[in-house]
Amino acid sequence: MGRGLFKQKNGLYAVDVTAACGVMTPAQLTGLARAAVDNNAFRIKLTTRQTVVVLLPEGNVSALEEALEPLELQVSPFGNVVRPVKACAGNSSLCPRSLGDALDLGVEIQARYLGRETPKDFKIAVAGCPRGCTDPYCADFGVIAAGNDRFRIAIGGMGGSNCPRHGEIIAENVPRDKVFTVLEHVLERFEVLAEPREKLGRAVERLGLTPFLPPAGLLSAEKAVLAADDEFVQFLQN
Amino acid sequence: MTSIRSAGEVDLAALDRPLAKLCLNCDLRDTPDCREAACLAGFARKVLKFAISKGILDIPGAAGLIPGHDFKPYYPEMIAAGLAETCRQCRECRDNHSPDCVISLVRHSLENMILTENIDYPGSVFAYLAAVKERNPDLAASLAKQLRSGQNSA
Ligand code: SF4
Ligand code: SF4
Numbered sequence: 596m597g598r599g600l601f602k603q604k605n606g607l608y609a610v611d612v613t614a615a616c617g618v619m620t621p622a623q624l625t626g627l628a629r630a631a632v633d634n635n636a637f638r639i640k641l642t643t644r645q646t647v648v649v650l651l652p653e654g655n656v657s658a659l660e661e662a663l664e665p666l667e668l669q670v671s672p673f674g675n676v677v678r679p680v681k682a683c684a685g686n687s688s689l690c691p692r693s694l695g696d697a698l699d700l701g702v703e704i705q706a707r708y709l710g711r712e713t714p715k716d717f718k719i720a721v722a723g724c725p726r727g728c729t730d731p732y733c734a735d736f737g738v739i740a741a742g743n744d745r746f747r748i749a750i751g752g753m754g755g756s757n758c759p760r761h762g763e764i765i766a767e768n769v770p771r772d773k774v775f776t777v778l779e780h781v782l783e784r785f786e787v788l789a790e791p792r793e794k795l796g797r798a799v800e801r802l803g804l805t806p807f808l809p810p811a812g813l814l815s816a817e818k819a820v821l822a823a824d825d826e827f828v829q830f831l832q833n
Numbered sequence: 834m835t836s837i838r839s840a841g842e843v844d845l846a847a848l849d850r851p852l853a854k855l856c857l858n859c860d861l862r863d864t865p866d867c868r869e870a871a872c873l874a875g876f877a878r879k880v881l882k883f884a885i886s887k888g889i890l891d892i893p894g895a896a897g898l899i900p901g902h903d904f905k906p907y908y909p910e911m912i913a914a915g916l917a918e919t920c921r922q923c924r925e926c927r928d929n930h931s932p933d934c935v936i937s938l939v940r941h942s943l944e945n946m947i948l949t950e951n952i953d954y955p956g957s958v959f960a961y962l963a964a965v966k967e968r969n970p971d972l973a974a975s976l977a978k979q980l981r982s983g984q985n986s987a
Contacts, residue, residue: 691890726929742893823894
C-alpha cells in the first residue's frame with residue numbers, strides 16, 4: 596500500500612493527512628497546526644478528498660508523522676487502495692437538507708475500508724441528499740441518502756479522468772447495514788473481474804453492470820422502507 | 834462580504850403567516866372537527882412547526898402524507914398569498930428539487946386547496962408561474978399581484 600507522501604517541485608514534501616471524512620476536533624486541528632509549525636511546514640492545503648496536505652522539508656516528515664498518531668490522524672494511504680472517504684455534513688445535527696446520516700456512515704465506511712487493496716484506486720463518496728455535495732456520481736462507489744435508513748448506491752463513477760463518467764445506480768432503498776454488504780460485494784467483484792490497474796468504471800464499461808449487481812438474495816429480504824419520518828408522523832397526529 | 838448560507842435564510846415563519854390567516858378564517862377553527870393531519874392548512878402548518886423545531890428543511894416521506902380529502906373551501910387570494918411566499922422562499926434547486934422539502938410541502942398543500950391536479954414542480958419559480966397560468970389563469974394573476982406587492986396582503 597502506498598502512502599500519501601509526495602516530493603514537490605520545490606523539494607518540499609507533501610504529507611497527506613486523513614481525518615474522519617475531513618472532520619476534526621479543535622484539539623486535532625490545533626495539534627496538527629502545532630506539529631506543522633514545529634516541523635517547519637511551509638503551507639497547509641485542503642484537498643478535494645477532504646484531507647489536509649502539509650508541505651514541509653523532507654527531514655521533518657517522520658517527526659510530523661509521529662505527531663499524527665496521538666491526534667488520531669494518519670497519513671492517507673495512496674495508490675491502488677480504498678482512498679479517504681468523502682462525506683457531506685448530512686446528519687441529524689448538521690445540514691438541514693439531509694435525509695439520512697451520511698456523515699456518520701462515511702466515517703464508519705472509512706474506518707472499516709480505508710487502505711484496502713484494490714485493482715485500481717477506489718474512491719467512495721457519501722451524500723446526505725440528492726443534492727450530492729460530495730459528487731457521489733463521480734466516485735467509484737457513491738452513496739446517497741434517500742430517507743430514513745434508506746440509501747441509493749451508484750458505482751463506476753470517475754470524476755478525475757480524461758474520459759469522465761457518471762456512476763450507475765445499482766441499488767435503491769438500501770438500509771445502512773446493507774450498504775456495507777453491497778460495498779463488500781462490489782469490492783470482491785472488482786478484485787476478481789478487473790484487469791490490473793483498471794478502474795471500476797472501465798470494468799463496468801467492458802463487462803456491463805450485471806456482474807457487479809448485488810445478487811437477488813443479498814437485498815431481497817429487505818422491503819423498501821418507504822415510510823415517512825416516524826417522528827413527524829407522531830407529531831402530525833398530536 | 835459573502836454571507837454563509839444557513840437554515841436561517843429560508844424564513845419558515847414567513848411561510849406560516851398566510852397559513853395562519855387561512856386558519857383564522859376557517860369555520861372548523863377551535864371545534865373538535867379541526868384535525869390538522871386531515872386539513873391542508875393544518876398539515877402545512879405542522880410541517881413548518883416541525884421543521885422549525887428540528888432546524889431542518891426536508892422531512893423524508895412527508896409528501897406522501899399530504900391530506901388528499903380536504904374539500905373545504907379556501908379563499909383564493911389567501912392561497913395566492915401563501916403560494917407567493919413559497920415563491921419567495923424557494924431556493925430554485927431545479928434538478929435537485931425535493932418533494933419532501935418543507936417549501937414544496939407547503940406549496941403542494943396550497944395547490945391542493947384550489948387546483949384539481951398538482952403541478953410537478955420544475956424547481957424554478959418562473960417555470961412554475963407559467964404552469965399555474967396554464968391550469969388556473971385567475972390564480973396565476975392573483976399570485977403575480979401578490980409577488981409584485983412583495984408582501985402578504987391577504
Ligand atoms: S448533499 Fe444534501 S445533506 Fe449533504 S451537505 Fe449537501 S445539501 Fe446537505
Ligand atoms: S426548488 Fe424545490 S427543493 Fe428547492 S427550495 Fe424550492 S421547493 Fe424546495
